[in-house]
Amino acid sequence: MNQHQEKQWTILEILQWTTTYFQEKGVQSPRLTAELLLAHTLQQERMYLYVHYDQPLEPEERKQFKTLILRRIQGTPTQYLTGVQEFWSLAFRVTPAVLIPRPETEHLVELAVELGRSFSQPAILDLGTGSGAIAISLKHELPHANIYASDVSEAALTIARENAQSLLPAGRQMTFFQGDLFAPFPEMTFDLIVSNPPYISELEYAALTCEVRDHEPKLALYAGKDGLDVYRRLIAGAAAHLNPHGVVLVEIGCGQQDAVVQLFEQQHFSIERIVKDYAGIARVIAARKSSSK
Known part of the structure; x- marks a missing residue:
């Protein structure tokens, strides 16, 4: 030429x-x-x-x-093209195997840090860790915490482990498990259980932009006809895996507050906190295990 x-x-x-x-x-x-x-x-x-x-x-x-x-x-998201998404001021590696961390999930991390500091050495479980964004951010803020992270996807865990290795200071370790919800932890209990679970309903999934629907993992997004399938299973199993006064923190989708609160109350949890994002939308629910149960 x-x-x-x-x-x-x-x-x-x-x-x-x-x-x-x-x-x-x-x-x-x-x-x-x-x-x-x-x-x-x-x-x-x-x-x-x-x-x-x-x-x-x-x-x-x-x-x-x-x-x-x-x-x-x-339609390929920018983050998948660059392989990076910033979250909690950390540069997380992302691939189509994991959901791209969203800024609103930082509200979950912020509350978990606050509650985690009330324990001297909290045991924290992150269910559905994906890229590891929540768990690794918590380990940065709570270095003495024992943090466990799980995901049903082995491909996602590969990315999470890589992120932990590259983003955590030497000597700060955390443990990863492959499995569905509480399956890898039959006998273990925790002070905090945190999760940003799939919460997209059938109608919402059909209406997603092609950028999300065609590129991000459906397993990390879709949660049945009403978007509550994973909440039902998570909340039903949480009490058996919480220490006394333990707390569950979940991110929720727009308009899901009442339904998720009801699921917690049906399992005899008391609502500790509801956090709204900067647009005034309820994004995080924290529920405490009842001491009488």
């Missing part, structure tokens, strides 16, 4: 073009997405793009970037 016939694209020029292209294609956060994908292509931090805005891209870099652009407009 004649190099004089091929335009030399600088970082700034290609960012501007890609941002406009993403806008036309309806991609959310077009400028941020363009920056994340280009930084990933160049194996640099986003700040590098601003410092070296006039740097031309090599042909191979342009080729790689174009591939990412096409995959993004076809």
